[in-house]
Amino acid sequence: MPWPDVVTPLLDSVRYATLASYSWEQPRLLFLLPLVPLLFVGRWVLAHRRQPKLDVAFVQGQLPRDWSTVLRFVPDVVLALSLAFGIVALARPQRTDERVVQSGEGIDLLLVLDVSGSMELQDLRPNRLEVAKRVAREFVDSRRGDRIGLLAFAGDAYSLAPLTTDYDLLRDNLQGLRLGMIPNDGTAIGTALGVATNRLRDSRSRTKVCILLSDGENTAGSLDPLTAAQLAHAYGLKIYTIGLGQDGLVPYGQDAAGRTRYVETRLDETTMRQIAQAGEGQFFRATDEAGLRQVFRRIDRYEKSEIKQTRYRNTRDYYRIYLLWCVGLWLLWLGLKNTFLTNALED
Template sequence: MLALWMVIVALARPQKTNERVEQYTEGIDIMLVMDISESMDLQDFQPNRLEAAKETAVEFINGRFGDRIGMVIFSGEAYSLAPLTTDYKLLTDLIKDISFNMMDAKGTAIGSAISSGTNRMREAESKSKVMILLSDGENNAGNVDPIFAAELAAAFDIKIYTIAVGKDGMVPYGVDFFGRPQMIESYLDETTLREIAKIGSGQFYRASDDNALERIFEEIDTLEKAEIIESRYKETMDYYRVYLFWGMLFFFAWLAFKSTFFNNFLLD
């Protein structure tokens, strides 16, 4: 009887199917261009503008898939911190280590920063190239005009999003002897950043606090998503051979013991 049941199960052909999903995308090239001048130490963001920008940039990077992302930092000069890469762990580690003492040159060289980012991206063959420029000041250093740099980037089909960080007017910076917040004046050249975004066929954003900055990066993340293509594979494994083997084994065992003393003993 057991042999018969094994054969019946084998004829039912039991199977196990595993579905595997592979995702891939052509990806986008994104260059983050971040201001690290002294004014980024102002505290209208918590704990300051730079740390808030770094944290938001890391969250943005970790939310991407298949894109190459690079990093340029600048103050009175520009420095390419990381080339376009898909090694997000390396990139986020580099961003977390960004500090004000990484550059000696003072000021805000927006034109030089855009030029440095363009130089990193100009030979890229991706269908979409995006630059995200984040600054809280006006161009007062470097030897490249920001508008000319934006036109050069546009010639290489690089789309530019600009983010103005901070507020105009009096903003907190440190505390006095009695622990009260000290206020200093902050000035931001919004006009130039708007013009850069217009030339670069992107958008201008104004971030006045941590939440606004986070929302801006979320919006850019949505606007610059590459289509993710899924490929599904099914792996099927048959198990009927196991049941057929044991069914045949029990059947032959039954035949072997059918006319033996052991079988007659059981019948008696």
Template sequence: MLDETIYKWYSPEWFTPSAFKSFDWANAFVLYLIPLVLLLFALKWLVGTKLKQKLPVALPKQEIEKHWTSYLRFIPNLLIALSLIFILVSLARPQRTNEEVEQWSEGIDIALVIDISESMQIEDFKPNRLESAKRTARDFIAGRQQDRIGLVIFSGDAYSLSPLTTDYELLYKFIDEEIDFNKIENRGTAIGSAIAVGTNRMRESEAASKVMILLSDGDNTAGNIDPITAAELAAAYDIKIYTIGIGKEGKVPFGKDFFGRPNYVENTLDETTLREIAKIGNGQFYRVSDNEALRNVFDLIDEYEKAEIKETRYKNTTDFYPIYLKWALVFFILFLFSKSTFISNILED
């Protein structure tokens, strides 16, 4: 594509095939009239040949010689034809349009609240509950765009691992390197405290939508705030809460004995409390028992909580018909000049 800031109107580059291919034509149908101009001049020549007055002159054959100057008589017709052709090109309005699209969204603030208590080492998920949750959270973050995401981890206490941020690489680093069972010393499951820490992170948010995703596999056994009270506090700040109960009911594998055989422990989950938290937070409760079910739940939440992407389009259209109109004028002036010279009066053999 030609750069109009570099090439002047008299540059031969405007007549190259690449130049014509780069144009959008506002009135492209006018271009179909160009062959008609050529046809009219061909008809004019044929009719003129038949009707033109001829002066018979008798000369010996050996003295008849066609001189090159006889071809100059075609110059006026050629000039006026070119002038008409470039007028048609101008009427077709060659132009170029640069379109810019600006996208933005009002955005969603999301807090991922992840249980790292000892029971998250249970191996009914592969390789265990926590590693499966970390992998799924990573995939969930990768599917977001422009949303701020924060991380909260909890066991006996709750701890804000990352503030709300759009630096997803930083979040991946926290998930891969910082989330493990030894991050918090106090044992237990402080669900209420975790919700309170997540709420504290989001209470000053001005996002159009605020979402908390709480993932836990046990009962509330620690912390200094009741989960229901914490959920009501979150709801007061318009935070929607999704709760995910992770793990199977009954006996589940947890570690191995001296002979390498899996140990089994009884697993319990306070499903009632998690359901009530989701109800208060105008969200939903999900129970998952394997890796695939956990991924499906996060995919579902990902679809529910999509920000509306808005866009504004800017069009900048530049017309190039003046270039070809100038050429039409040049050829017309040359035509007038040629009509005033001997060229128009050359005898045809």
């Protein structure tokens, strides 16, 4: 084996970055490291107390200091390092590589959100659309391994995000939803279901789910909502419908005098129920943010992905290199004891 191939790992093992990268099987043993120098201090104190003192007269002037005086501390330093590396080896430095393997299959899920003008109503604060965006994002955050898409509709319907597991992209698209983003205003529920069916029909997932959220009744588009729901079911889509907001007079901005304006609004609950029934799903009504959050939690429980995670852990020990340091320095110390560097009378 070439000499650099031996020296390089030895030198690398004493770098701070290397030591900091380890996990330790017995980390408490590292607390013994500060005791190593204390052993030599205690030894020196005891030897100094036992050593008899002789009165010696010196000539005037300072005695010359010889370099061998400093070298006599080398064996103690070598022994201390040997003990320190021995403690490090006993603490069992390790590195663990963890690999996660997913098995199973997620579901394909499409969020279909109403962005028509009525979503500006303020019975939910700050308005219906902002609350729907916030709760939908929480729902996305709770999913793992599913492909999720986003579709927005008003008088027309547009697919904003394809089925994807890139949840950051999906969150960005959710954040970008705004009132007036679709020029043709209205509520084209049938058209939205048609676009959702076109997006999901080629999916190979065993479970295809459409969550449609709206606050009104079908007022636009040429496709009947119930017919669209039956077509979606024929392609294997399961449809959940969510009716958002209150019926009756609800606040909507302010007039010129600064007083709150109220407008009349009504949800076509009958059609929403029929859509959910045709899609073998369920209809929910949410009149406030807490209710909407509870609806999404229920859907989250109903539509669970069958994904299993298997973790493989590979732990590698690195104590051998420190044991090599310990034994090598110990042998060096034994060799130094037989040289002029050691005072045999003190030992």
